[in-house]
Amino acid sequence: MKPVNVGIVGLGTVGSGTFNVLYRNAEDIARRAGREILVTHVGARRDHPNADTSGVRVSRDIFAVVDDPEVDILVELIGGTSTARELVLKAIANGKHVVTANKALIAEHGNEIFAAAQKEGVNVAFEAAVAGGIPIIKAIREGLAANRIDWVAGIINGTGNYILTEMGDKGRAFDEVLKEAQALGYAEADPTFDVEGIDAAHKLTIIASIAFGIPLQFSKIYTEGISHITRADVAYAEELGYKIKHLGMTRQTATGVELRVHPTLIPERRLIANVNGVMNAVMVQSDAVGPTLYYGPGAGSEPTASAVVADVVDVARALTTDPNNRVPHLAFRADSLSDTPILPIADVVTGFYLRMEVKDQPGVLAKIAAALSDADINIEAIIQKDQLDANSPVPLIMIVRQVLESKMNDALDKIRALDVLAEDIVRIRLETLGP
Amino acid sequence: MKPVNVGIVGLGTVGSGTFNVLYRNAEDIARRAGREILVTHVGARRDHPNADTSGVRVSRDIFAVVDDPEVDILVELIGGTSTARELVLKAIANGKHVVTANKALIAEHGNEIFAAAQKEGVNVAFEAAVAGGIPIIKAIREGLAANRIDWVAGIINGTGNYILTEMGDKGRAFDEVLKEAQALGYAEADPTFDVEGIDAAHKLTIIASIAFGIPLQFSKIYTEGISHITRADVAYAEELGYKIKHLGMTRQTATGVELRVHPTLIPERRLIANVNGVMNAVMVQSDAVGPTLYYGPGAGSEPTASAVVADVVDVARALTTDPNNRVPHLAFRADSLSDTPILPIADVVTGFYLRMEVKDQPGVLAKIAAALSDADINIEAIIQKDQLDANSPVPLIMIVRQVLESKMNDALDKIRALDVLAEDIVRIRLETLGP
Structure with a gap:
């Protein structure tokens, strides 16, 4: 099969890693992809000491890569959201497929980018944007x-x-x-x-x-x-x-x-x-x-490059596939995304770790326990430590499970009002991560 | 897009799990796959109390599913290697794609099956054959x-x-x-x-x-x-x-x-x-x-079904893809597989854990250490335990690293010949699993 031509824009940490992996493992990658993957054009605004681009066309104007009719797949590795957005949208408008490692770009402008890609029938792949080399x-x-x-x-x-x-x-x-x-x-x-x-x-x-x-x-x-x-x-x-x-x-x-x-x-x-x-x-x-x-x-030059190149191979395989048969950008067909709302944090149920530095007075634990109990919050575990010295506060550590955040906030406000705390309460959420 | 018709052969643990997952999650699966995945024919030689097949064509003759022209993808879940091989080869000859969870079938007959699939231009997917639900x-x-x-x-x-x-x-x-x-x-x-x-x-x-x-x-x-x-x-x-x-x-x-x-x-x-x-x-x-x-x-009804159904979705996406653009069965193009030999175990280098129950005699440790040292084997760690009582042997535990198996065997034979062992040597290989 005909080789696939890749244009890489950005030769920093991830860009040079991608360039180097594509060269070093070219033979194995071709055995897997069923065709050669060639880097035919590189866009780099600065010098790039970590990639030997001799023999490859290099443009200081990175948009020259986007406008190069020979490039099938544009690999965006410049980072940031402003120029990167412009670059990716231009590539899509030019009918090119895009591979990016840019998490900010996808998280903040992904809806717009995927809609444009959908319209042009091109693929935008972003494996490297999440957890680096982990697929x-x-x-x-x-x-x-x-x-x-x-x-x-x-x-x-x-x-x-x-x-x-x-x-x-x-x-x-x-x-x-x-x-x-x-x-x-x-x-x-x-x-x-x-x-x-x-x-x-x-x-x-x-x-x-x-x-x-x-x-x-x-x-x-x-x-x-x-x-x-x-x-x-x-x-x-x-x-x-x-x-x-x-x-x-x-x-x-x-x-x-x-x-x-x-x-x-x-x-x-x-x-x-x-x-x-x-x-x-x-x-x-x-x-x-x-x-x-x-x-x-989850980061680093070649680990991230591993994900970028895997995307290039995937996109290369699907070049001639009917866009409706490709994996949808957001896993589900664009016309079947759900409008399920994102919950505000007040409506989230989690466990909590609570640390209270309490005054050394009789009945403090009873008052705190009553405040939690009144809010239907069960204490699952508790540690009370000795005082460091007679004047220091007493650390009281508690684990509670499955409490609505807003309810926890109300209970903590009631404990604050008891005037038993030497410092403000430390609270850290807790997840059991069970089935 | 047109629905994809699936025939499932075998409704045991994995077969009923596959049937049930395809039904329960049909809507989400269709949102992902871009088309409906329908089970149109089931082959089951026995009763199948764990799957409600009412409304679905069920054949006691499992080869009826393979010969059903309506079936696009055959899912083989009968296990074993004899009938399963015949069934899968027949399905391929009939131009059907195949999904299987059968590790013995793929490990023992995969070369023949993939060659047949290659010839017919169909796909054989086997994610569920390794590590169950892990992709x-x-x-x-x-x-x-x-x-x-x-x-x-x-x-x-x-x-x-x-x-x-x-x-x-x-x-x-x-x-x-x-x-x-x-x-x-x-x-x-x-x-x-x-x-x-x-x-x-x-x-x-x-x-x-x-x-x-x-x-x-x-x-x-x-x-x-x-x-x-x-x-x-x-x-x-x-x-x-x-x-x-x-x-x-x-x-x-x-x-x-x-x-x-x-x-x-x-x-x-x-x-x-x-x-x-x-x-x-x-x-x-x-x-x-x-x-x-x-x-x-790595096993179980629905975990394995998860992998089977993921394969069905993948195969459905690639139905109209040029076979040369599909992921090759063995990851690399069939015409570029390598003839790298499999090493006999004697030629493998690993670490070893050694436990010797030695006689309580002066100089035993020195003799054993010398036998290992003579063979250029370095002891990385050692534990010598007290005797349980005066007549019992002394346990001597050693860790050695990076030794050729055949060299280790020779050294252990020399130690056996020293007449210091109360029992035969226990040895277990060791891997550091570092980079």
């Missing part, structure tokens, strides 16, 4: 096509997971580990995207759409970062049999879809609780197969 | 298409993993757990297929072919069961930081492909070491993405 888009869209998916939980930001792992394994403080991660190049100079959960929120937005057949709704996701997690909370959680992970969680309920990224206690016996360091994992609970889990590197 | 065939054939795969290691028999997990967690003996597993229905009355590794060998044969692009070569796999594993070895392994798992391992080396199923020590810090009970997991190490892992239920 999770393929697993959910195709591998689990028989299932009604109940929920998906993911550790989908390597930087955050590295920080929490170090805090747990070595009892180190958040700020200290973050500084080290920045020095090692795991974390950006501005770590907001990673530690405040925005990066994970982009990925989870995409996961929710393909799991439940709903449009992309990034603006409705609830996001909470990990910078307030203390060593003490990590240690208490472990004492109770839990690990704290920065979890992305999306669940289909009778009233809507939960869509949230926040620190979460999960039982240490779950496999996903043992996913450490910069690794990512996504757990899917669905009606026919039950629980499945997908694990691997 | 591992799809992950390797498509999700990792960019990679040169180094090795694949799998816990791919739930019964064996349940037995080893119980031995490890509760210190129970093999025979006791096996009897319980049989009573609970996890293990067959004749447990040979599971505990002697034949079931895992069928699955690993398939994995090796799609990972490395080699023909199916079930007759060349090395298989060793777990019935000789003792509580003592499980406990010593844990003391040294390892879990014993019944691992399927296939690796591409400079001289050939390793293909082997045997009890294996793996470091407890690896995620796959924490895969417990009846669950399955497959870990893949490859050049671009690095390590990835896929976890889920």
Whole structure:
């Protein structure tokens, strides 16, 4: 068969990895794809020391690649949402198929992009946008096509997971580990995207759409970062049999879809609780197969390139396929997406870890327990620690299960009004991740 | 689009699960597939209390389904290799696509079946044949298409993993757990297929072919069961930081492909070491993405049905695709399969756990250490336990790394000749599963 011509735009970390993998493994890739995959045009605004492009056409004007009639598949790896959006829409208008690793672009502009692609009969593939090298888009869209998916939980930001792992394994403080991660190049100079959960929120937005057949709704996701997690909370959680992970969680309920990224206690016996360091994992609970889990590197040059190239092969195979027979962009046919609402966080039911530093007065525990009991909240586990010294507050740690967020907030307000707290309450959500 | 007509042959555990999932989730499956998937004909030689087939054509003569011109896709779920082979070849000759969950059929007759399918331009899909509901065939054939795969290691028999997990967690003996597993229905009355590794060998044969692009070569796999594993070895392994798992391992080396199923020590810090009970997991190490892992239920009615139905959807999507653009049966184009030889076990390099019950005599350790040292075998870790009483032998446990099997055998023969052993040596292979 005729070779497929690929244009790569952006030769940074992922772009150079993609270029290099396509060259190094060209023979094996051709044996699999049934035809050669050739990089015929590269767009790079800057020098690109990590890819040897000699013999390949290189344009400083990246739009030259989009307008190159020889290019069958445009691979967008410049990042950002403004120029990338323009570039991808232009490529689609030019009848080209697109492969992208750009999670922000898909989460924020995916509905527009897929509508344009649908109209032009081209394919936009984005496996690399979620969990790097783990083929999770393929697993959910195709591998689990028989299932009604109940929920998906993911550790989908390597930087955050590295920080929490170090805090747990070595009892180190958040700020200290973050500084080290920045020095090692795991974390950006501005770590907001990673530690405040925005990066994970982009990925989870995409996961929710393909799991439940709903449009992309990034603006409705609830996001909470990990910078307030203390060593003490990590240690208490472990004492109770839990690990704290920065979890992305999306669940289909009778009233809507939960869509949230926040620190979460999960039982240490779950496999996903043992996913450490910069690794990512996504757990899917669905009606026919039950629980499945997908694990691997969620970032990095060649891991992400692995997903980009797999998409290129998939798109190449489907070049001559009737668009109606291709896998739909959001797993379900565009005309059958559902308008199930995204639930506000107040309407979400989860468990909670609560830490209260209480004044050393008689009857404090009884008053707190009564406030929870009055709200029909059952305490599943409790630890009360000795005071460090006579004047310090007493740490009281509790686990509660299956409470509506708004009800929990009301109960905590009542406890605050009791005037028994030496500090404000720490609360971290909890998921058992059972069937 | 026109509905796709499916004929299901065999309504046992997996057949009834497939029938029921296709009915229960028909609407969501159609939203994904872009067309209805209808079961129009069922072949069942016996009554089938777990599937309500009212309104569906049912034939006691299963070959009537194969000869039904209305059937587009034949789903073979009768098991066994004799009638199943005949049925599948007949379906192919009749121009039908085939989906099967039959690992023995594919491992033993896959080369013949795929050649016939290739000739007729039809598709034979077999996701459910390996690791039940885990979409591992799809992950390797498509999700990792960019990679040169180094090795694949799998816990791919739930019964064996349940037995080893119980031995490890509760210190129970093999025979006791096996009897319980049989009573609970996890293990067959004749447990040979599971505990002697034949079931895992069928699955690993398939994995090796799609990972490395080699023909199916079930007759060349090395298989060793777990019935000789003792509580003592499980406990010593844990003391040294390892879990014993019944691992399927296939690796591409400079001289050939390793293909082997045997009890294996793996470091407890690896995620796959924490895969417990009846669950399955497959870990893949490859050049671009690095390590990835896929976890889920490896057997059962609806988990296996999940994989069967995903295949039906895939085959339905590719009905009108030029066969050259479909994913090749063994991941690589049939005309580009490699003749890389399967290595005999004597030529395999692994680590080893050795347990010697030695006579309580001066200089025994020195003699054994010298025998290993003479063969250039380094001891990485050693435990010597107190004698239980003055007359009992002394347990000596050693870990060695990266030794050629034949060299290990020679060294052990020399140790046997020393006349220091009270019992024969126990040796279990060891894999670090690192990059």
